[in-house]
Amino acid sequence: MSTGLGRTLVRLAWPLPWTLAGLLLALPTLLGGGWQWRRLGPTGALFAYGGFGGWLLARGWIGAITIGHLVLARDAETMERTLAHELMHVRQYERWGLLFPLLYLWASWDAWRRGGRAYWDNRYEIEARQAESRS
Numbered sequence: 515m516s517t518g519l520g521r522t523l524v525r526l527a528w529p530l531p532w533t534l535a536g537l538l539l540a541l542p543t544l545l546g547g548g549w550q551w552r553r554l555g556p557t558g559a560l561f562a563y564g565g566f567g568g569w570l571l572a573r574g575w576i577g578a579i580t581i582g583h584l585v586l587a588r589d590a591e592t593m594e595r596t597l598a599h600e601l602m603h604v605r606q607y608e609r610w611g612l613l614f615p616l617l618y619l620w621a622s623w624d625a626w627r628r629g630g631r632a633y634w635d636n637r638y639e640i641e642a643r644q645a646e647s648r649s
């Protein structure tokens with residue numbers, strides 16, 4: 515096994531439990547055919563959009579959400595618009611793996627504790643917004 519392949523497998527495996535949870539959540543959407551694979555360096559992310567997942571996100575005023583290597587988007591248009599942002603979250607999952615959701619929550623609490631906003635001033639959201647402006 516080449517080191518390149520080894521590294522790819524580690525990137526995919528480290529947040530895998532979250533990806534699997536996301537796949538379960540997105541199953542109705544995936545079966546409905548609203549999905550696309552997008553590359554991200556040596557790995558990538560499975561975008562599921564529309565269908566039941568999209569309906570659910572729209573109820574919560576959420577455009578898209580990243581769970582491991584799975585991104586759930588409201589619809590195809592939202593997927594394109596949030597692509598760079600959500601792919602940065604995938605990168606963050608590849609960096610922090612299983613720990614990422616905990617680190618994310620901690621960053622929200624930390625931002626709030628300093629008088630900031632839990633979502634907007636979360637360091638991982640700031641990094642994702644920077645990726646948006648670069649694209």
Ligand SMILES: [Zn+2]
Pocket residue numbers: 599603638639642
């Ligand atoms: Zn975000």
